[in-house]
Each structure stands twice: as structure tokens, then as C-alpha cells.
Amino acid sequence: MSRIVAQTCIAATALALALAGPAVAKDYATTALNIVPSGQLQPGQIFAGAPVGSILPNDTQAKMYDGLTPLGRNVGPTDLTTYFKSEAMDPGVIVFEEHPAERPGVTIKRDSYGVPHIYGVNDSDVIWGAGFVEAEDRSLLLNQARYNGLLAAIDAPNLSAIALIAGLASFTPTSQTNKMVDEQTKALNAAGPFGKQTLADTDVYLQGINAWYAANAPTTPKFTRRDIYAINAVKGQFLGEGGGEEVKNAELLDAMRDKLGATKGTKVWTDLRARNDPDSQTTYAEKTFKYQDQPKQFTGNVVLEKSSFRPVTFKGASSARVPASAAAHDKLASNVLLVSGSRTSTGHPLMVAGPQIGYFYPGLTDEMSLHGPSIETRGAVSAPFPGYMLIGRGEDYAWSLTSAGLDIVDNFAETLCGGSKTKYLFKGKCLKMEKISAGVLNSGGKKANVVFYRTVHGPVIGYARRANSSQTVAIARKRSSYGQDTVDQLFFQQMTFGRVKSFEDFRKAAELTPQTFNSFYADDKHIGFYTTGKLPLRKPGSSGDLPIDGRGQYEWTGFLKASAHPQAKDPKSGLIVNWNNKPVKGYPAGDDRFGSEGPIQRAQLLTDELAKTPTHTLATVAGAMNAAATEDVRGEALWPTIKAVLAKGTAPSARETKMTELLDAWSADGASRLDRNADGKIDAPGAAIMDAAFPLMAKAAMCAPLGGGLCDRLAARVSIFDQPPGGQYGGWHQYMQKDLKTLLGKPVKQKYSIGYCGRGRLAACASSLWASLKQVGDKLAAAQGADPAAWLKDAGPERLAFAPLPLIGMAYTNRPSGIQQVISFEGHR
Numbered sequence: 001m002s003r004i005v006a007q008t009c010i011a012a013t014a015l016a017l018a019l020a021g022p023a024v025a026k027d028y029a030t031t032a033l034n035i036v037p038s039g040q041l042q043p044g045q046i047f048a049g050a051p052v053g054s055i056l057p058n059d060t061q062a063k064m065y066d067g068l069t070p071l072g073r074n075v076g077p078t079d080l081t082t083y084f085k086s087e088a089m090d091p092g093v094i095v096f097e098e099h100p101a102e103r104p105g106v107t108i109k110r111d112s113y114g115v116p117h118i119y120g121v122n123d124s125d126v127i128w129g130a131g132f133v134e135a136e137d138r139s140l141l142l143n144q145a146r147y148n149g150l151l152a153a154i155d156a157p158n159l160s161a162i163a164l165i166a167g168l169a170s171f172t173p174t175s176q177t178n179k180m181v182d183e184q185t186k187a188l189n190a191a192g193p194f195g196k197q198t199l200a201d202t203d204v205y206l207q208g209i210n211a212w213y214a215a216n217a218p219t220t221p222k223f224t225r226r227d228i229y230a231i232n233a234v235k236g237q238f239l240g241e242g243g244g245e246e247v248k249n250a251e252l253l254d255a256m257r258d259k260l261g262a263t264k265g266t267k268v269w270t271d272l273r274a275r276n277d278p279d280s281q282t283t284y285a286e287k288t289f290k291y292q293d294q295p296k297q298f299t300g301n302v303v304l305e306k307s308s309f310r311p312v313t314f315k316g317a318s319s320a321r322v323p324a325s326a327a328a329h330d331k332l333a334s335n336v337l338l339v340s341g342s343r344t345s346t347g348h349p350l351m352v353a354g355p356q357i358g359y360f361y362p363g364l365t366d367e368m369s370l371h372g373p374s375i376e377t378r379g380a381v382s383a384p385f386p387g388y389m390l391i392g393r394g395e396d397y398a399w400s401l402t403s404a405g406l407d408i409v410d411n412f413a414e415t416l417c418g419g420s421k422t423k424y425l426f427k428g429k430c431l432k433m434e435k436i437s438a439g440v441l442n443s444g445g446k447k448a449n450v451v452f453y454r455t456v457h458g459p460v461i462g463y464a465r466r467a468n469s470s471q472t473v474a475i476a477r478k479r480s481s482y483g484q485d486t487v488d489q490l491f492f493q494q495m496t497f498g499r500v501k502s503f504e505d506f507r508k509a510a511e512l513t514p515q516t517f518n519s520f521y522a523d524d525k526h527i528g529f530y531t532t533g534k535l536p537l538r539k540p541g542s543s544g545d546l547p548i549d550g551r552g553q554y555e556w557t558g559f560l561k562a563s564a565h566p567q568a569k570d571p572k573s574g575l576i577v578n579w580n581n582k583p584v585k586g587y588p589a590g591d592d593r594f595g596s597e598g599p600i601q602r603a604q605l606l607t608d609e610l611a612k613t614p615t616h617t618l619a620t621v622a623g624a625m626n627a628a629a630t631e632d633v634r635g636e637a638l639w640p641t642i643k644a645v646l647a648k649g650t651a652p653s654a655r656e657t658k659m660t661e662l663l664d665a666w667s668a669d670g671a672s673r674l675d676r677n678a679d680g681k682i683d684a685p686g687a688a689i690m691d692a693a694f695p696l697m698a699k700a701a702m703c704a705p706l707g708g709g710l711c712d713r714l715a716a717r718v719s720i721f722d723q724p725p726g727g728q729y730g731g732w733h734q735y736m737q738k739d740l741k742t743l744l745g746k747p748v749k750q751k752y753s754i755g756y757c758g759r760g761r762l763a764a765c766a767s768s769l770w771a772s773l774k775q776v777g778d779k780l781a782a783a784q785g786a787d788p789a790a791w792l793k794d795a796g797p798e799r800l801a802f803a804p805l806p807l808i809g810m811a812y813t814n815r816p817s818g819i820q821q822v823i824s825f826e827g828h829r
Contacts, residue, residue: 025089030826038360050095132209147230148164157460159441244410283584335578339527340570350522370496438451487513501829529578632672636670638733645740740765
């Protein structure tokens with residue numbers, strides 16, 4: 001038993017009852033459910049005083065989450081309570097209590113899922129209790145993230161903190177790094193009363209964390225504000241940024257100009273960039289918002305010679321290379337379905353929503369229910385949140401987030417001077433770069449000294465040559481939210497302390513964060529969203545799509561005002577649907593979303609499913625989400641267009657005709673990727689045919705005017721398809737839809753500058769697509785026999801797995817993982 005904790009079961013003593021804290025406030029939700037698949041507890045976590053078997057196993061919620069998947073759209077009311085658990089404010093049956101002796105005003109009540117319901121006599125008690133529980137339930141994550149997160153906070157080049165955490169790397173910082181991160185205190189102090197409260201709450205939260213460690217792992221160095229700043233930076237780097245891939249875009253532009261000529265190459269690059277495609281689906285289409293038109297001439301930008309960029313890497317005494325940034329999981333799969341009361345059976349709005357943050361065990365999020373004089377909230381929290389709620393609900397409203405990816409990161413091309421790679425020109429002076437000796441990184445048993453340089457714009461991420469020149473430039477990365485990662489917490493402070501009583505309050509709270517998210521709100525009468533981020537204003541002549549000339553003439557001029565951000569309340573359509581797609585008309589896709597916001601968006605799967613039901617319940621909305629999560633966007637949205645093109649040609653043989661019939665049937669049935677009979681194969685032959693044929697059809701459709709080398713460069717910049725278990729976000733299906741529809745004479749709002757498939761000739765295009773199907777048919781017949789109806793795809797590679805530690809395997813589904821809420825309200829404070 002812990003030195004500082006008296007642990008009791010339900011037969012609590014009179015003292016425990018006296019310390020139970022204030023009663024739970026009125027709950028205005030008619031239904032409040034959620035699921036957190038990674039579970040509440042971490043591996044090996046036990047409570048010495050808990051009744052045996054009282055807390056369900058860690059994999060319980062993962063099994064519930066997996067259980068919903070095969071139902072598709074056929075979700076009924078009883079399925080909701082089977083595959084989601086309660087998110088009511090009233091904790092219901094409590095199986096175990098904790099009373100930390102160092103904070104007598106705190107009571108922690110655990111339900112059968114292990115979810116802590118934290119009660120405080122005052123609000124500071126609640127914040128302290130949240131810190132204590134975060135250490136208790138996520139000590140493994142805290143230990144792993146506190147130092148790796150420092151690399152995110154200082155923008156160490158080409159390193160992903162979340163990948164290092166998932167890979168169990170370790171980092172030992174220098175005093176220089178620590179001093180840089182400590183500067184975030186100034187940003188919070190400068191943020192006014194809310195910033196100062198964040199600092200005070202952080203100190204109380206740290207007291208709770210350190211109290212748990214003092215009793216259970218006393219040799220652990222005390223956690224400080226710096227650790228909270230660092231872990232906040234992990235969240236920002238992983239989910240709250242957009243842009244920063246101007247180098248890749250510039251090298252591709254040079255390659256296209258070199259191959260196709262300057263004018264045509266620029267036009268083709270513009271086609272495929274799809275920066276602000278009016279054919280793209282938006283979350284809100286009733287108003288156009290404007291942000292940063294593309295200049296006619298890139299006078300303030302620097303185009304880089306193709307293949308010339310050399311990223312900064314780190315070597316230790318053993319010359320061991322440290323892995324560069326790698327995505328541990330696809331983060332772009334968060335979604336939100338909000339339905340207004342005009343389209344529901346109750347007359348009240350409905351919300352089914354959550355963030356996709358990958359499948360981690362221990363989870364990056366955990367659940368808490370917080371109760372104090374000013375605090376009444378429940379939902380998902382995470383280590384960097386100082387007792388504040390990340391995503392969840394209050395008594396009478398709920399909120400959620402998706403990554404927006406608006407462009408808050410730019411690359412600047414620094415002109416070198418003085419015959420050195422560490423001196424650069426800025427406003428007429430030759431300046432010396434700042435050297436950062438950050439510390440020692442141990443990744444996979446290989447140590448490396450993390451040493452890099454900074455300019456006035458940010459860290460140097462690598463070097464490249466200007467196009468049509470032998471001149472080398474340094475590439476620096478500038479992030480508008482740098483040094484302000486923890487300022488993000490001001491947003492969540494407002495929800496946690498009950499200051500949000502309307503959508504207008506919510507929008508004002510969201511305006512406080514520099515990180516870029518789509519933020520969604522629902523109460524008993526209203527739905528709405530606001531897209532956040534500290535959005536830089538660039539000088540005319542410079543684009544955020546390409547490296548900006550760093551010599552000082554094209555510096556950012558300020559930041560976009562809040563009223564110009566994407567936002568909406570109670571749209572006439574009655575729907576707010578987002579799956580990381582473009583929020584509004586007129587807003588450009590971030591440069592890191594090259595080609596990914598074209599005329600096919602997976603959000604169409606959600607809206608198509610919702611359209612099947614005229615009047616909605618929570619079960620039908622959850623069913624729409626669940627069906628879309630297992631559908632193939634190519635089969636649903638692109639195949640009918642491909643089929644129409646094929647009809648303009650002739651099938652090579654009866655086998656290819658049969659293949660198209662199977663694709664037709666699969667598409668008509670929702671293009672499911674499910675293995676419902678659990679034989680290890682995706683049920684429909686159409687999925688096997690599409691997966692095998694699509695890469696060939698995509699190249700046949702797009703590569704004729706590009707040639708092989710340029711086609712390969714495009715594939716390196718834009719994956720041909722984000723194949724499951726990826727999120728199906730980006731891919732050439734977007735290019736094909738516009739080009740093929742144009743060939744067919746169907747309306748598109750913005751045509752390409754040239755024809756791609758068949759070089760703009762419909763018959764030639766049809767012939768090339770049929771040839772691709774024949775080639776695939778030969779391959780599949782050789783592997784699985786002559787009958788296309790017997791061709792099936794192995795479902796095993798698509799199964800979802802938890803990392804870095806195993807929990808359970810789950811069937812493929814493309815749905816939120818950090819938390820998913822199913823909730824509706826009938827009243828308001």
C-alpha cells in the first residue's frame with residue numbers, strides 16, 4: 001500500500017464519505033456514451049485494495065470497439081450501449097476508491113472500467129487529483145515523453161517526437177535545450193490572466209504527479225513545468241501543425257519545368273498541387289472565406305533544383321545514423337458527424353465524433369471525470385493537459401477536434417555568405433547562425449549528438465541548390481506556434497472551468513490556441529465549428545507552397561484575424577461533417593497536403609451514408625460513421641467514373657468484363673473491406689481486383705504526358721493511394737476523378753490545363769485502362785485461378801495493431817481512436 005494513499009473499496013468509512021466532494025451537477029444529456037479503445041490503465045497496473053475482478057481487463061474497450069465494426073450501418077439503440085460505455089456525469093457503480101493522504105480534499109472513485117471520477121473540495125484539489133491519476137495511469141508514457149518531447153519543443157530538425165516515443169528512444173538534453181524550452185513561461189505570462197492561471201494550475205498538477213512518484217518511484221527526477229511544455233510540444237508536432245513541405249514541392253516544380261518546359265511544367269504542377277480546388281468537398285459550403293491567394297509570379301520564393309536537398313542528420317562517435325522523422329501512425333483519420341435538431345427524431349442535435357491518434361498502448365489519451373466547484377466535465381485527457389479536458393463534455397455541451405493542417409509552417413531559403421554554410425544574409429547583413437547543442441539521442445541502442453543550427457527563421461533542416469544555379473542555400477523551418485505550445489491549453493481551460501455556455505463562448509475559447517485544429521461544438525439547440533491556428537500573412541509575391549526568400553524582403557507581416565477563420569453555426573444543411581477535409585470554400589490546402597484536397601474526399605462516404613436516412617437518431621448517425629469506416633473510397637466514389645470511361649472502349653476478353661461486373665457489385669454494395677465470415681479474406685472479390693488494378697490504372701490514367709521519370713517523382717510526392725490500414729486520405733483517385741470526368745464531358749468546376757489519361761483522348765484512355773485490367777487479370781489468374789469470382793484479398797495485413805506494446809488485434813476500421821463520443825442533450829444551464 002502506498003505511503004500516501006489510503007485505498008478503500010465501496011464499504012467506505014465515514015471519513016471517506018465526508019471527503020467525497022461536491023455532488024455531481026445536473027446532467028442535461030439524454031444519451032452520453034464513449035469508447036477509448038486503448039483503455040484506461042497501463043500494462044501491469046493494479047490497485048492493492050481493489051476487490052478481485054472488480055476492474056475489467058485493459059483490453060475490454062478494445063474488444064467493444066472491434067465489436068462494432070462488422071455491423072456496418074446496421075447499428076441499433078442496443079448496439080450503442082453494447083459497444084460504447086457510459087459517459088454520464090454520474091459515475092454509476094463505483095468499485096474502488098482512493099484517498100491521497102497528502103491532499104485531504106481529493107477523492108478518486110474508480111468505476112469498473114478503471115475510469116477515475118475525481119472530486120475536489122476546491123478546484124485546485126481537482127487539478128492536483130488529475131496530476132496524481134495521470135502519473136498513476138500513464139507513468140510509462142510520462143517517463144518516455146518528458147525528454148523526447150524536448151526535441152519537438154525546440155523543433156530539432158527531421159525528428160518526430162511521437163515516433164521516438166513509440167520507438168522507445170531516449171534523449172538526454174543539455175542545459176541549452178532546457179533553457180530554450182523554459183522560455184515558454186514567458187509566453188504564458190504574456191497571455192494574460194488565463195496564461196497565468198495555466199502556470200498556477202500546472203504547478204498544482206505537478207504536485208499531484210510528483211506525489212504519486214514520491215510514493216511509488218521515488219528515484220524518478222521530479223517533474224517540472226519544462227516537462228509539461230515538452231509534452232505539449234509532442235501534441236502540437238503530431239497533430240497541431242500544417243505546412244512545412246515546401247522543399248518537396250519546389251523540387252517537383254523544377255522537375256516538371258525541366259521535363260515539360262517552364263510554362264507547361266508550372267501549369268501541370270499547379271494542376272496536381274490542387275491548392276484551392278473548388279471541386280473539393282467542404283465541411284461548410286454556404287459562405288466563402290478567403291486566405292492567401294496564390295501569387296501570379298513566385299517572386300518571393302526560391303525554386304530548388306530537383307534531387308538537390310540534403311536533410312540534416314545526426315551522427316554520434318560511432319557514426320551511427322539516427323532515424324529521421326517517420327509517421328508512427330496515420331494521424332489523418334479524425335472525424336465528426338454533427339446533425340442539427342431539424343433533422344433528428346428528438347429535435348435536438350446529435351454528435352458522433354472523435355480524434356484519430358493511432359492505436360497506442362499505453363494510450364496517448366486516458367479518461368477522467370472531473371468535479372469541483374467550477375469544474376464539471378468528463379472525457380479524454382492526456383499527459384500535457386494540466387488538469388484540463390482535451391475532448392469531452394460538460395453538463396450541457398460537448399466538443400471534439402480534427403486536425404486541420406492549415407499552413408502555419410514555412411520553409412525559408414537562406415542565402416549563404418562569408419564562404420560558410422553557417423552564415424547567411426538577412427536584411428543586408430551577413431549573420432552567423434546560432435549553434436544548438438541539444439543533447440544525446442539514443443535510438444535503437446545507437447547514440448547521436450543532436451547538434452544543429454538556427455537562423456532568424458528557425459532551425460536549419462537541410463541544404464539544397466537553387467534551380468538553374470550552382471548556389472547552395474540553407475533551408476530553415478519557421479513555425480508560427482514555436483515557443484507557444486502550452487498556450488494551446490488556454491482553449492481547454494475555458495471548457496474545463498465551465499466558462500463555455502454557448503457556441504459563441506466556445507469560438508472565443510478556440511481563438512486562444514496557436515495550433516491548427518477544426519474544433520466542433522454541440523449543445524441542446526446548436527451545432528458549430530471553428531478552425532484554429534496562428535495563420536501567417538505572407539507578403540505579396542510569396543507563396544506558402546514554396547520556400548520563401550529568406551533575405552528579409554518577404555517576412556511574414558502578421559497573422560489572420562479571428563473573424564476570417566473558417567467557422568459556422570447551425571448551417572442550413574443541418575449537417576457539419578469533417579474527416580480532415582477542407583473546412584470551407586476559399587481556404588487553400590496546406591502545402592503538406594499536396595494533391596490531397598481534390599474532387600474526391602472520404603468525407604463523401606459519411607455524407608452519403610447520412611443521406612440514406614431522412615430523420616436521424618444517435619444509432620443511425622453512429623451507423624453512418626461505422627459503415628464509412630470500412631468502405632473503400634475508390635469503390636464508392638471513383639469506380640462509377642472509371643466504368644463510364646471503360647464503356648467507351650472494348651473489353652479485351654470476357655474475363656475483364658466479369659472483373660468489371662464484380663467491381664460494379666462491390667461498389668453498389670458499399671465497397672466494403674470487411675471480413676465478416678472471419679476466414680481471413682475480404683469478403684468481396686471487387687476489393688481484391690481494385691487493390692491489384694488501381695496502381696496500374698492510376699499510372700495509365702496520369703503518366704502518359706508526364707513520362708516515367710516524372711511519374712515516379714509524382715508518386716514519391718503523392719502516394720498513389722493511402723491503402724488500408726492507412727486512412728485513405730490522399731491518392732491519385734482525386735486526380736483521376738477530375739481528369740476522367742472532363743474526358744466524359746461531365747461538369748467540373750476547375751479543369752486541368754491538359755488532358756492526362758490518353759493525353760486527352762477518350763478512346764485512348766479507355767484502351768489504356770482496359771489494358772491495365774487485363775494485366776491484373778493475368779496476374780490474379782496465375783495466383784488464384786481462372787474464375788475472377790474466386791479472387792479474394794488477404795485481410796490480415798489490414799488488421800489494426802497497438803504499439804509500442806501489444807493489446808489485441810482488430811479488424812480494419814477507419815474511425816477515431818483517441819476517444820469517440822456518442823452524445824445528445826435535451827436542456828441547458
